[in-house]
Every structure is written in structure tokens, then in C-alpha cells.
Amino acid sequence: MTAVLGVGLLALIAVSALALVRTDDVTCQTMALSFYGLLLALMFFVFRAPDVALAQITVGAIALPLMVMLAITRMKHREARRRKEKEPS
Amino acid sequence: MKFPADYPYFVAAWILLCGLYGIVRSKHLVHMVISLTVVQSSTYVLLLAIGFRRGGYAPVFAGLHTGARVVDPIVQALMLTDVVVETTVVALLLAMVVKAYEKGGTTSPDDLRFLRG
Amino acid sequence: MNVWMLTATVTSASLVPCAWACLRGSAERRLVGLEMTGIILTILLVLLLMARQRLPFVDMPLTLALLTFGAGLVFARFLEKHL
Amino acid sequence: MKRSHRLWLFAVGALGMGFVYCAGARNLPPWGQYRGPYGDAIAQLAVYERHTTDTVNAVTYDYRGFDTLGEEFILFSAVTGVMLLLRPEKQDSGGKRDEKGGNPASFRDRAALSETVQMFTTAIFGFAVIFGIYMATHGQLTPGGGFQGGVILAAAPMLLYIAENTEAFQRIVSHPLVEFLEGAGAAGYALIGMAALAMGAAFLTNVIPLGTTGDVFSSGTIAAISACVGVEVAAGFTLIIFEYLREILSQKKNEEP
Numbered sequence: 001m002t003a004v005l006g007v008g009l010l011a012l013i014a015v016s017a018l019a020l021v022r023t024d025d026v027t028c029q030t031m032a033l034s035f036y037g038l039l040l041a042l043m044f045f046v047f048r049a050p051d052v053a054l055a056q057i058t059v060g061a062i063a064l065p066l067m068v069m070l071a072i073t074r075m076k077h078r079e080a081r082r083r084k085e086k087e088p089s
Numbered sequence: 090m091k092f093p094a095d096y097p098y099f100v101a102a103w104i105l106l107c108g109l110y111g112i113v114r115s116k117h118l119v120h121m122v123i124s125l126t127v128v129q130s131s132t133y134v135l136l137l138a139i140g141f142r143r144g145g146y147a148p149v150f151a152g153l154h155t156g157a158r159v160v161d162p163i164v165q166a167l168m169l170t171d172v173v174v175e176t177t178v179v180a181l182l183l184a185m186v187v188k189a190y191e192k193g194g195t196t197s198p199d200d201l202r203f204l205r206g
Numbered sequence: 207m208n209v210w211m212l213t214a215t216v217t218s219a220s221l222v223p224c225a226w227a228c229l230r231g232s233a234e235r236r237l238v239g240l241e242m243t244g245i246i247l248t249i250l251l252v253l254l255l256m257a258r259q260r261l262p263f264v265d266m267p268l269t270l271a272l273l274t275f276g277a278g279l280v281f282a283r284f285l286e287k288h289l
Numbered sequence: 290m291k292r293s294h295r296l297w298l299f300a301v302g303a304l305g306m307g308f309v310y311c312a313g314a315r316n317l318p319p320w321g322q323y324r325g326p327y328g329d330a331i332a333q334l335a336v337y338e339r340h341t342t343d344t345v346n347a348v349t350y351d352y353r354g355f356d357t358l359g360e361e362f363i364l365f366s367a368v369t370g371v372m373l374l375l376r377p378e379k380q381d382s383g384g385k386r387d388e389k390g391g392n393p394a395s396f397r398d399r400a401a402l403s404e405t406v407q408m409f410t411t412a413i414f415g416f417a418v419i420f421g422i423y424m425a426t427h428g429q430l431t432p433g434g435g436f437q438g439g440v441i442l443a444a445a446p447m448l449l450y451i452a453e454n455t456e457a458f459q460r461i462v463s464h465p466l467v468e469f470l471e472g473a474g475a476a477g478y479a480l481i482g483m484a485a486l487a488m489g490a491a492f493l494t495n496v497i498p499l500g501t502t503g504d505v506f507s508s509g510t511i512a513a514i515s516a517c518v519g520v521e522v523a524a525g526f527t528l529i530i531f532e533y534l535r536e537i538l539s540q541k542k543n544e545e546p
Contacts, residue, residue, distance in 0.1 A: 001211045005218055010100045012225060013134070017104045017127050019229035021111025026119045027285070031236035033123055034277065035228040038243050039221070040130060041270075044168075045251060047137050048147040048160045050263050050432035051345040055172045056133075057266065058440040062273045063526065064126065064179060066280065066447070068119060070533035071183040073288045075190050077536055098314045105310075106303050113299040114292075140328070143321035148332055150342040151262040151431055151503075159344070161328030162335075166348035170360050173436055177367035180529055184374040187533075262431045265424065269441065272417060276444060279410060279451045288537070 002046060009043050026072055030065045037061035097138030104131035118186040118196050122179060129175050133168055140164030210257035217250055237281055244274030340499040341429040341508035349434070350514045354493040358478055361518060365475045368525040375532040402453050410452040417445040425519030429508040435515040439522025446527065450534075459538055462531040467524045474521025481510055481517065 016036050023029045037060030044053035104127060111124030140161040146153055148162035190196050224246060227239030251267040318324070335347040349357050425438025449458040485494040493510070500507035 001207050001215055005215050007096065008218065010097060010134070012221060014100050014103050014107075016225055016229055017107040017130070019225075021107050021114075021124050021127055023229070024116065024120065025233070026117055026123075027233045028231075028236055029120060029123055031233060031240050031281070032229055033126070034240055034281075035225070035236075035243055036127075036130075038240075038247055039225075040133060042218075042221075042247055042250065044133075044137065045254060045263075045266065047141050048145060049137060049140075049165045049168065049345075050147050050149060050266060051343065051434070052133075052137075052165055052168045052172065054266055054269060054432050054437045055169055057270050057273065058437045058444075059172055059176050060126075060130075062277045062444060063176060063440050066277070066444075067180055067183055067529065067533075068123065069281065069284055070530065071187050072119060073284060074187055074533050074536065075196065076288060077540075078191055081536075081540075095314065095317075095320060097320055098317060102307060102310045102314075106307070109303065110299065113295055138320055139317060140323060140325070141321055142323050146258075147260065147263070148344045149260075149262065149432060150336050150344065152260065155333075155336050159332045161323060161325045162331050162344040162348050163325065163328045163353075165345045166353060169345065169349055169436070170356065173360055174363060177364045181367045181370050184371040184532075188374045265431055265433055268420070269424070269437070272413070272420060273441070273444065275413065276410075276417070276448050276451075279406065280447050283451045 006043070006046050009039065009046060013039050013043060026068070030068050030072070033068065034061050034065040037064065097134055097141075101131045101135040101138065104128075104134060116197055116199075118189065118198055119183070121198060122182045122186065125182070126175060126179060129171070132171060136164050136168050136171070208257060210253050214250055214253035214257055217246065217253060220246055233285060237278070237285065240281070241274070241278045244270065244278065248274070336502060339495060339508050339511060340502040341511055342503065343429055343431065343434075345432075346428045346434050346515065347508070347511060350428075350511045350518075351493075351495060354482070354510075354514065357514075357518075358482065358493070361475055361478055361521060364522065364525055365471070368471065368528055371529050372532055375535070377535070407452045407454075410448040411454065414445055414448045414452075417441060417448060421445065421519075421523070425516055425523075426505060426512065428515040429511045430503065430505070435518030435520075436522050439519040440526060442519070442523035443526030443530065447530065455538065455541060462527050462534075463538075467527050467531075470520055471524035471528060474517050474519075474524060477517035477520070478514055481513055485510075 013036070016032070016039060020029065020032045020036050023032055037056060040060055041053045041056040044050070044056055108124050108126075108128030108131065111127060112121055115121040115124060140163075142158070142160045144158065145160040146157050148159040148165065150157075186196070189201065193201060195201065221243065224239050224243040228236050228243060229239075248267045248270045251270065252264070255261065255263040255266075331348060331352065332344055335341060335344040335352075339347050339351055341347045341351075421438045421440075421442035423438070424433040424441055425435050428434030428438070446458055446461045449461070482493040485496045486492055488494075488496050490496060495509040495511070497509040497513060499509045502508075506512065
């Protein structure tokens, strides 16, 4: 039964990897990245690697998308500020 | 190389090629960094497929008798290191992306002309 | 092979619609899919550890429950305010 | 190079890589049939030798401890690099170093947030801190360890940020102690290794008494190193979050009438 679960999960991971890199909008991609990380964490757990699954839950599903989101936020914020400074002149 | 027995190895290769494809067609530097994480996740699948052992227990002996047959802990330690290093690399790359945007005003890898000279 | 494992295998099929929601469409739609994935995955991890009789692994669903709650709120707030 | 050319070039390269990969993967053991002699040896010995029940953490923090030391310093230098890149420059008006002692943060949009969210996030903050500490200190018994616990600890202040408790959030993440703790965590790891040298053993030898298998205070240096890594990771991620949010935080302060 583990084999059925594992094989299906690997197929889902392969599909999501392709969908993840084919997404162009980075904000949407952040959500897809988090989903991909969660899938990888489940795969680690199914294949008996609980330590790595825990690291992947904390890092791949939470910390990485959060960092990407913070970087996008900062770039958007900088853009808005630049536009505001340009306006009065 | 038979198909059903070596299925995870093919998945690892597929994920690696997907990530490289993302890097090649990328129009945004953050998109490129995310594609790089996809490339790196292929190594997890590969290492996991190598270290797996059918019918083995997870290598944690809490509530398990010590003679039990477990999957390989060394490969899992390698993967743990891999996950950690991936995070640090992504943090540094994202900081570089932010800085490149602030200095150059663009996020497209094709427009990074100001790097020349 | 026991009833927990069977339940886990059947439950994992519900990840497919989550993938459908998460991998296409707008950012809000993806966020909804992500939240659903977190919930399903928490249940799935509990079912798997019951299937293998490894109760010490309950740390993992706990972490997931805590972090998906926090991450969902953080994403929602950032989508609302900054993006 | 034009886009279509680049994709064609990639297709050729991918085909070649696929062939090389298939040739290389042919001699890998079939899925599920791996017989690793080192893995078996570690799984048999780790519980007796190191009094730990989690063999993966025994490998990471003890048998392969020197590699993990290098990895921790990769993390340390990456955090330093992020800080170096994102710190505002001198002439930049965005955020200067004089952020302490200003006006209290703006709570203008706090009314827009539902009270349920505020209450839950503030309540869960405490739980997240305790859970992170538990995770970092029980790495030798159950899955977990310093790295995972550290990330949970660093994620806890973000809950305060969502609850719009910006003042408390800023007081936590911009505290000078965070920088000190980050260095102290990395140094602690190296010092535990040095302690073995001082006692006449090789670097990173397990010199602390091992204790009873299954106790929290067991497994000697594994628990100590795990705690050090937890401190370093928590402080490092907090610093990264602060560097990214610095501008938004300082702008919030300027908006205060």
C-alpha cells in the first residue's frame, strides 16, 4: 500500500514541478512553492525520513516562501516609494 | 534499467530538467531563484530513492527495539544538510536580487546590462 | 496493511484537487488551495503514523498544524496589504 | 541570445543530459534494495555508543559533526551577507540606525483587523516559542533538532506582525541581543569541539557524560550542539526577516502624525 501512495505522490510531485516553473507571476509562484514543499515533506514521511520531513515542513513549506514573499514585498515597496518621490517634481 | 523498479530515479531526472527549463525560460530573477530550488529538490528525490529500503522502519529508535531493520540514516543526514544549505543559498540569492533591483531598476535577467563594466 | 493505511491512501487522493487549485489561477485561489493542503496533510500524517504505530512522530503534524495556521495568516496579510 | 534559440539549445542539452543520467543511473541499486554497510553499522551502534534514539541526528551532530560545523558557518556567512547587502547606505533616507526611541508604531489599520485573528495569533505566539524550544532540545530523542526548532522560533515573531502588534514585533527583531546570539550560537558549536581538544581528545569528540538513553539530558554533545544550532538558526532567521522588513517598519513610524 505504501508503494501505491509513494508512486502516486511522486507523479504528483513531477506534475507540480513542471507547473511551478511554468508559472510566471512570482506572487502566484510563492503559493505554488509552498504547496510543492508540503508535497515533498509528505514524500519524505512516506519514505521513512521523518527528520528530513520536519526540516522540509519548517523550511520548504514555510521559511522559503516567506523569504520570497518578503523579498517581493521589499521590491514592491521600493518601487512605490520611488514613484512617490518622482511625482512632486 | 527496468521501468517500475527505477521509477524514482526517472522522477529525479524529470524534476532536474524541469528546474533547468524554468531557469532557461525565466523572465524574472525571483522566478529564477525558485527554479533553482526545484533543481535542488531533485537531489532530495534521488538521495531518498537510493537510501530507501523496502519494509524498513524509520531510523528513530524511540519506541522501537534496537535490532529492527531501518532505512539508511546516513543518506538522510545528507539530505538534512542539503535542505539547510538550500535555505541559506536562497536567502543570499534573494538579497542579491533585491540589491540588483534597487541598483539597476529591473528584475529581468536579460536586462542586467549594468553588470558589464 | 491495516485500516489506517487504507484510509491514508484514500485520503491522499484529495491532494489532487488541492494541486488543481494551487497550481493555476490567481494568488487568492492558490492561497485557498494551500490552506486546504495544510489541513489534509495534517490529517494524513496522523493517519500514517497510526498505521505504522510510531506515536513519537506526532511532532510532525503538530508542527504542520501550528505553522500552516501562521503561514496562511502571514500570506493573507501580505497579499492584502503589500502586494 | 534570442529566446527561441536559447530554448532550442536547452532542448539539445537536456536530451544529452538525459542520456548521460540514464547511463549513470543504470548501476544504482534498484529501488528499495539498498544495502548500505555504513548505514547498518550506524543504526546498530548509535544507540549503544551515543545513548541517542534518533540516529539521523547522531550522524548529523556527532559522527559527521565536522561537516555540520562547516554547514553552520555557511549559514552564518549567508546571514552576514544578507545583512551586508540589505543594510541601508549612508545617504539613503529610508531607514537609518536611529530607529530606537521614536514614536510608537502606528496602529491606524489595527481596527480593520478582526479581534479573533489578533487574539489567536497573540495566544499562539507563546505556544510557538515553547514548541520551538521543545523541538530544539529534544532532537536526540524524536525527529527534530536545532535547525527545525530554530526556524519555528524565528517564525514566532511573524505572528505578532500579523496581529499588528508592530511595536512588540520591532522590539523583538531589532534587539541588539539577536546579533549577539547569532554569533554566540556559531561560537558555541566550535567551542564544544574545542573543549574536546582541551581534554586531550580529537576535535568534536563526545566528552560530556552520556546519561540514560531516553532522557532529555542524554547523548552528551549531541544535545548541546543541537541547542547551539537552534540558537544560531533562530537568531539568523530573525535577522533576515528584520532586514527585509526594515523599510516598511521605518515608514510606518514616519506615518505617525
